[in-house]
Amino acid sequence: MYKRLFILTVIIVAALSALALLGYHAVNRWAEGLEWKRVGEFADVAEQIRQDVKRRLDTFIRKEQNRPYTEYQYYYVPDNITNFSNLSQQQMPLLRSPLSGSLEHGLAYGHFQIGPGNTIVTANDSIELREGVNFNNADISAQNKLNRWNIKNSLLPVLQRKTKLTRLVVTGSNEAKKASPQNVRKVAARNKRRKRAEIMAKAANRRSRNLPIQSLQKDAQSTQMFRQSRAQVESNISNNAAPMGQQLGINAMHSQEKAAVAAKASENMQIPADSMKQRDQKSEDSKDKTHKALRPAKTVAESFRVPEKLETAGTADSTSALLFFKGDNGKLYGLDSALVAGRDAQDETVVVRVEPFVPVVVPGSSSDKSIFGGQVYLLRHVQIGERHFRQGFMLNEDKLITEVKESARRLMRQGMCFELPQLNHNTNREDSAYTAVFDFGFGDLTLAFNETDAGWIARQINQLKSWYLSIVVVVLMAVSLGLLSLWRYARAQIKLAEKKDDFISAVSHELRTPLTSLRMYSEMLEKNWIKSEDKLVEYYRSMRQESERLSRLIENVLDFSRIQKQRKTYTFSLGDLNQCVLDVVEMITPYAAQNGFTVKTQLAPAMQMTFDKDSVKQIIVNLLDNAIKYARNAADKTVIVRTRRDTQYVLIEVEDRGPGIPRRQHKKVFEEFYRLGSESTRETTGTGLGLALVKKFAQAHNGFVEILSAKPAGAIFRVGLAVQS
Amino acid sequence: MEEQETILVVEDEQKIRTALKDFLEFHGFRVFEAVDGLEAERIVAEKPFDLILLDLMLPKISGEQLCTEWRRQDMQTPIIMLTAKGQQSERVAGLQLGADDYITKPFSLEELLARIQAILRRTNPARAVGQSFEFADLNVDIAQLKVKRDTEEIDITRREGQIIQFFAANPNRVISREELYKVVWKENMTELGTRTMDMHIAKLRSKIERNPSQPEIIKTVRGAGYKYEN
Numbered sequence: 001m002y003k004r005l006f007i008l009t010v011i012i013v014a015a016l017s018a019l020a021l022l023g024y025h026a027v028n029r030w031a032e033g034l035e036w037k038r039v040g041e042f043a044d045v046a047e048q049i050r051q052d053v054k055r056r057l058d059t060f061i062r063k064e065q066n067r068p069y070t071e072y073q074y075y076y077v078p079d080n081i082t083n084f085s086n087l088s089q090q091q092m093p094l095l096r097s098p099l100s101g102s103l104e105h106g107l108a109y110g111h112f113q114i115g116p117g118n119t120i121v122t123a124n125d126s127i128e129l130r131e132g133v134n135f136n137n138a139d140i141s142a143q144n145k146l147n148r149w150n151i152k153n154s155l156l157p158v159l160q161r162k163t164k165l166t167r168l169v170v171t172g173s174n175e176a177k178k179a180s181p182q183n184v185r186k187v188a189a190r191n192k193r194r195k196r197a198e199i200m201a202k203a204a205n206r207r208s209r210n211l212p213i214q215s216l217q218k219d220a221q222s223t224q225m226f227r228q229s230r231a232q233v234e235s236n237i238s239n240n241a242a243p244m245g246q247q248l249g250i251n252a253m254h255s256q257e258k259a260a261v262a263a264k265a266s267e268n269m270q271i272p273a274d275s276m277k278q279r280d281q282k283s284e285d286s287k288d289k290t291h292k293a294l295r296p297a298k299t300v301a302e303s304f305r306v307p308e309k310l311e312t313a314g315t316a317d318s319t320s321a322l323l324f325f326k327g328d329n330g331k332l333y334g335l336d337s338a339l340v341a342g343r344d345a346q347d348e349t350v351v352v353r354v355e356p357f358v359p360v361v362v363p364g365s366s367s368d369k370s371i372f373g374g375q376v377y378l379l380r381h382v383q384i385g386e387r388h389f390r391q392g393f394m395l396n397e398d399k400l401i402t403e404v405k406e407s408a409r410r411l412m413r414q415g416m417c418f419e420l421p422q423l424n425h426n427t428n429r430e431d432s433a434y435t436a437v438f439d440f441g442f443g444d445l446t447l448a449f450n451e452t453d454a455g456w457i458a459r460q461i462n463q464l465k466s467w468y469l470s471i472v473v474v475v476l477m478a479v480s481l482g483l484l485s486l487w488r489y490a491r492a493q494i495k496l497a498e499k500k501d502d503f504i505s506a507v508s509h510e511l512r513t514p515l516t517s518l519r520m521y522s523e524m525l526e527k528n529w530i531k532s533e534d535k536l537v538e539y540y541r542s543m544r545q546e547s548e549r550l551s552r553l554i555e556n557v558l559d560f561s562r563i564q565k566q567r568k569t570y571t572f573s574l575g576d577l578n579q580c581v582l583d584v585v586e587m588i589t590p591y592a593a594q595n596g597f598t599v600k601t602q603l604a605p606a607m608q609m610t611f612d613k614d615s616v617k618q619i620i621v622n623l624l625d626n627a628i629k630y631a632r633n634a635a636d637k638t639v640i641v642r643t644r645r646d647t648q649y650v651l652i653e654v655e656d657r658g659p660g661i662p663r664r665q666h667k668k669v670f671e672e673f674y675r676l677g678s679e680s681t682r683e684t685t686g687t688g689l690g691l692a693l694v695k696k697f698a699q700a701h702n703g704f705v706e707i708l709s710a711k712p713a714g715a716i717f718r719v720g721l722a723v724q725s
Numbered sequence: 726m727e728e729q730e731t732i733l734v735v736e737d738e739q740k741i742r743t744a745l746k747d748f749l750e751f752h753g754f755r756v757f758e759a760v761d762g763l764e765a766e767r768i769v770a771e772k773p774f775d776l777i778l779l780d781l782m783l784p785k786i787s788g789e790q791l792c793t794e795w796r797r798q799d800m801q802t803p804i805i806m807l808t809a810k811g812q813q814s815e816r817v818a819g820l821q822l823g824a825d826d827y828i829t830k831p832f833s834l835e836e837l838l839a840r841i842q843a844i845l846r847r848t849n850p851a852r853a854v855g856q857s858f859e860f861a862d863l864n865v866d867i868a869q870l871k872v873k874r875d876t877e878e879i880d881i882t883r884r885e886g887q888i889i890q891f892f893a894a895n896p897n898r899v900i901s902r903e904e905l906y907k908v909v910w911k912e913n914m915t916e917l918g919t920r921t922m923d924m925h926i927a928k929l930r931s932k933i934e935r936n937p938s939q940p941e942i943i944k945t946v947r948g949a950g951y952k953y954e955n
Contacts, residue, residue: 505810509782512809513738516831520744523834529751542740594739 005490009483016479020472027468031461038457039207042434042449045411049447050211050438052407057215060107061357061378064393065221069354069382070236071097072113072391074123074130077232099123101136103143107400108378108393110147115389118160120151147394154362155377159390208435216378216395217441221356227349233384350385357392359442370397371422372443404438404445415456419448499673499688506675506687510553514546521546545591552621556689559618560672563696570612570700577607577616577650577721581641584620588628592639595628602642609650611721615697616652622690623654623717629686631658631714649703649720657714666707670695694719729755730775730845730852735765735791736807737783741830745778748834749841762786769795774802775849776841781808781819789822796823801907803844807832846894848908850887853894860893861942861955863933872933884909885929892943892953901950926951 070076075094100123103110113121124144128137194210214220363374370376379392401420408418421432422445432448451457521539523529530536562568585599592599620641627639636657644651661669668674673688691705694717698705702722710716732754736742739760746756757774759765761784769777781788792804803825808815811829819827826840846853856867864873867886872879881889887909892900903914906922930937946952 508811509809512811512830513741516809517738517740517744519831520741520748520834524744524748524751527835529748529834531747531751535747539744542743546740 001490001494005487009487012479012483016476020476023468023472027465030464034457034460038451039434041413042207042416042436043209045408045413045416046209046211046434046436046447046449048411049404049407049436050213052411053404053438054213054215056403056407057107057213058220061215061221063106064108064378065224065354065357065380067099069113069352069384069389069391071099072111072123073097073121073236074100074125074127077235079228079232097123100127101140103140103147104396104399105393107396107403109396110144110150111391111393112147112151113382113389113391114151114156114159116387118152118156120148120156122148150375150394154375155360158360158362207433208437210437210439212439212441214441216357216359218356218358223356224352224354226352228352228384230348230350230385233350233352351383352385353383355381355383359395359440360392361442371401371420371445372397372440376442401445404447408447415452417450417452419450421446421448496673502675503673503688506673507553507557510687511550514550514553517546518543518550541590545594548587549591552625553687555618556622556687556693559615559693560689563693568696568700570615572610572612574608574610575613577609577611577652578603578643580611580613580616581620581643581652584617584624585641588621588624592624592628595632595637597628597631597637597639599624600638600640602640604643604645607643607645607650609721609723611650611701612697615700616721619694619697619719620652620654622694623652623719626686626690626717627654627656627658627715631656634658634714645723646720649722652719652721653716655710655714655716657710660709660713660715661707669707670705691717729753730849731755731757731772732841733757733759733765733768733774733777735759735762735777735783735788736780737761738780741780748838752838754841760784762788762791765791766794769800769802775845777802777804779804779806779824781806781810789819792819792822792824799913801848801911803848805837805840805844850890850894850908854890858890858893860889861933861953863942865889865893874933879932881929881932884925885932888925888929889933892951896953896955899946899949899952905951 068076068079074097076097078093078095099105099111103124105111111123115121122144124140125148127144128141131137357378357380360377360379361372361374362377376395376397377392378395379390382389382391401423405420412418419432433451433454434449436447436449438445438447521543525536525539530539559568581601581603585601589599624639624641631637631639634657638657640653640655642651642653642655644653670691672692674692675686675688695705698719698721703720705717705719708716708718730753732749734742734745734749734756736745736758737760742758742760746758749756757768757772759768763785765777765779765783766786779788779792783791788806788808792806795802795804804823805826805828806819806824807828807830808819809830810816810819816827816829825844828837828840842852851867858865860872862874865871865886866873867890870881870883870886872881872889888905891905891908902919902922906912906914906918910918910922912918926943927937930940930943934940934942942953944952944954
C-alpha cells in the first residue's frame with residue numbers, strides 16, 4: 001500500500017512540478033509577449049513618423065524640383081509670355097524671384113546657382129542695391145553673404161576636387177556609385193559596417209529598426225525636359241549670368257560704368273546697388289548697350305562642360321549627331337545635338353533639361369554639430385541648350401529635425417516619449433525601449449523611444465509573477481496537505497489492518513491456548529495417564545479454569561462484535577455494586593492465586609445503584625485480568641478492588657503493583673486491538689479488546705475510564721459510572 | 726539400566742506446561758521447564774537435552790529467536806515447535822529456522838508422543854533397537870558390550886556398540902559419514918573425524934565381518950557412505 005501511495009505521490013508531485021514549470025514558462029512567454037507587443041507599438045509609431053516625414057519631404061522636394069530654374073536669380077522672365085520671338089531682350093518683362101527676400105524656404109536655405117566659371121548667383125544678390133537698404137534687407141544681405149561665402153569656401157572646393165557632379169554625391173544613384181571605385185569601396189565598407197551593426201543589433205536586441213526615407217534621393221525624383229523660347233532663355237541667362245548688368249541695363253547707365261558695377265557686383269557685391277526706382281528711368285539706348293555689353297552668355301555657355309551622361313552617337317560632327325542621355329528610368333533619350341545645342345538657327349526654342357536633386361554632404365567646421373557630419377546641400381544640374389548650371393540649396397537641418405520632432409510629438413501614443421540621442425549626448429541609445437534610425441541616404445537621424453513610466457511593464461510582469469507564485473504556493477500547500485492527509489489516513493489504515501491481524505493472531509492464540517489445555521487434560525484423563533489421585537483433581541480444576549477463560553474470551557469477542565454492529569443491549573436495573581464486585585472477585589480469585597496474586601477489596605458502604613450487571617461484571621473481570629497479566633513480574637502481587645461514591649459517579653478502581661503504564665499510552669491502551677509489548681515476544685497475553693470494552697461499557701453508563709499512577713508503583717484503573725436517577 | 730532421555734519444555738502457559746510435564750514424565754522422560762525465552766536460553770547453556778519442546782510466542786525472547794540462535798551455535802538437539810501459529814507459511818518458516826518438527830495447538834498428546842519418539846529414534850539409535858538385538862547373523866548385547874556369532878563371543882567397545890546400534894536402527898539406508906559421525910560422536914564432521922571414523926569402521930569390520938577385506942555386514946557405498954543391508 002505504501003508503494004502505491006508513494007507512486008501516487010510521485011505522480012502527483014511530478015505532475016504538479018510539470019504544471020508549475022509550464023505555468024512559469026507561460027508567464028515568461030506572456031511577459032515576453034507584453035514586452036514585444038510594446039516594441040511592436042513603438043515600431044508602428046516609428047513607421048507612422050517615417051511616413052509622415054517622408055510625405056513632408058516628398059512635398060518639399062517636389063516643390064523644389066518644380067521650382068523654375070529661373071527663380072534662382074533675382075529677376076526672371078515669366079513663362080506665360082507668348083510670342084517671345086517678337087520681343088527683344090529689352091522688351092522682356094521681368095519678375096522678382098519668389099526666393100528673393102528670404103533665405104529660408106521650408107527645409108531649403110540659401111538657394112544658389114553656380115554658373116560657368118563657378119560664378120555664384122542667388123536670388124538675394126544685391127538686394128540692398130535693388131530694393132533699398134532697410135533692416136530686413138540688411139539682414140538678408142548679411143545672411144546671403146555668409147551663404148555665398150559658405151558656397152565659395154566649402155562647397156565649391158569640394159565640387160572642384162571632383163571631376164563629375166555625380167561623384168560628389170554621398171548618397172546618389174546606384175549607377176553613380178558604381179562609377180567610382182573609390183565610392184564602391186566606401187559604399188562596400190559602409191554596407192559592411194551597417195550589415196554587421198544590423199546583425200549585432202538583431203542578435204543582441206530586436207528593439208532597433210532602420211527606416212529609410214529616400215525622398216531626397218535622386219532615385220525618388222525625375223528629370224524634367226522642356227522647350228523654352230530662346231529669347232526667354234537668353235534673357236534669363238543674361239540676367240542669371242550678370243545680375244548687375246541687367247540692373248545696369250534697366251538703369252540706363254553708361255556701358256563703362258555698367259561694366260564696372262557689374263564687375264564689382266560679381267565680386268560678391270561689395271558696392272552698394274542702386275535702388276529699384278532707378279529701374280523705371282531706363283532708356284531704350286541704354287538697354288541696347290547694356291544688352292550688348294552683358295552678353296557674355298555665349299562665352300559662359302562655351303565654357304560649360306557637356307556632362308558625361310550625354311553621349312554622342314553618329315559622326316564626330318556635332319551638328320548632325322544625336323545626343324543621348326540616360327533618363328531616371330534607365331532609358332536612353334535621343335535629342336538632336338543641334339537642337340540641344342540650339343545651333344539650329346531656324347529654331348527659336350532651346351531644350352531645357354533639369355535633373356533631380358542630389359544630396360551632397362560637405363564636411364565643414366560645423367560638422368561636429370551636425371547630425372549628418374556636415375552641411376547637406378541638394379544640387380541639381382540644369383542644362384539650357386549648351387549651357388550648364390548647378391542649382392541648389394542647403395538643407396535646413398534644424399528644420400528637418402523640427403519636422404521630425406513635430407511628427408513624433410503628434411504621433412506618439414500614450415505612455416511614450418522620445419529623444420534624439422544625436423542631439424543629446426547624455427542619452428544612451430542602448431537604454432532606449434526602441435530605436436528608430438531614419439536613413440535619409442546622406443545620413444541617419446536616430447529617434448530613441450522611451451516609456452514615460454519606465455517600470456510599468458516590469459511592474460505588470462512582477463505582479464503577474466507574484467500572483468502566479470502565490471497560486472502555485474497555495475496549490476502546493478493544498479496538495480501537500482491532501483497528500484499528508486492521505487499518508488496519515490493510509491498509515492492509520494495500515495496500522496488498523498496490522499492491529500486486526502494482530503487481533504486475529506491474538507484471538508487465535510487466546511483460543512488455542514485454553515483449548516490445548518482442555519484437550520491435553522481430557523486426553524490424559526481419557527488414557528488414564530495419571531500418576532496420582534491428586535493430579536486427577538488438579539486436571540479437572542484446570543479444565544474448569546480454562547473453560548472459564550475461554551468463555552471470558554468468547555464473551556469479550558462477542559461483546560465487541562455486538563458493539564461494532566450496534567447490537568449490544570444493556571439491561572439496567574437497581575442492584576448492589578459491591579455485591580457485583582464480590583461475585584467477580586470470588587470467581588477470579590483461584591485464577592489470581594494460581595498466578596500468585598492476592599485480590600483485596602475496599603468497598604464503600606451502601607452502593608445501591610442502577611447499572612447493567614453483566615457489563616459491570618465484565619468491566620471488573622477485564623480490569624482484574626489485565627492487572628494479573630501485566631503485573632505478573634511484580635514483587636508485590638496484590639490487586640485491590642475499590643468502590644467509592646462521588647457526587648456524580650460511582651467509582652470502581654482496580655489497583656495493581658505492576659510496572660504501571662507510561663503516560664503517553666494512557667489513551668492508547670483503551671483503543672481497540674491495542675496491546676502493550678511486541679507480538680512476537682509477547683510480554684503478555686490477551687486480544688487487545690479487554691480495556692476497549694471497559695471503555696465502551698463505561699460510556700454506556702454515561703461514565704468514563706482513566707488511568708492513575710499508584711504509589712510507590714503500579715497503575716490504578718478508575719471507572720466512573722454515572723449515578724442514574 | 727537404561728538412561729532417561731531429557732526433554733526441555735519451553736512454554737509460558739502454566740497449564741500447558743504442567744500438562745506436558747506430567748504427560749512426558751508419565752512416559753518415562755525426564756522433563757525440565759522454562760517459562761520464557763531467557764530462562765530457556767540459560768537452562769540450555771547449562772545442560773544438554775535430548776529434545777526441546779519450544780513454544781514460539783514466548784515472553785522476553787521469542788521461540789524463533791531461540792531456535793535461530795541455537796542453530797547458529799551449532800546445537801544439534803532436536804527441536805519440536807509447539808505453537809498456535811498454524812498457517813502453512815508459519816510452519817515452513819519454523820522448519821526453515823532449524824526445527825525438526827512443528828506441531829500446532831491444540832494437539833493430540835498421543836501424536837506428540839509419536840513424533841517425539843520418531844525424532845529420538847532418528848537421533849538416538851539406542852532407543853530404536855534397545856540394548857539387545859540381532860544384527861545380521863550376530864546377537865548384540867550393548868549392556869555387556871559383547872557380540873555373539875553362534876558360540877563365538879566378540880568384545881566390542883562402547884563406540885563400536887553405538888555404531889552397530891545406529892546401523893541396526895537404520896537398516897537398508899545409505900548413511901553418510903557426516904550423519905554417522907554426528908550421531909555417534911555428537912560432533913560435526915572434521916578431517917580428523919573422518920580418519921577417526923574410518924579407523925573405527927575398519928576395526929569393527931575386523932571384529933564382526935567374516936572377511937573384513939570384503940565386508941558383507943557394513944558395506945561401503947562409494948561416494949555416499951555406508952549401508953547395512955538386512
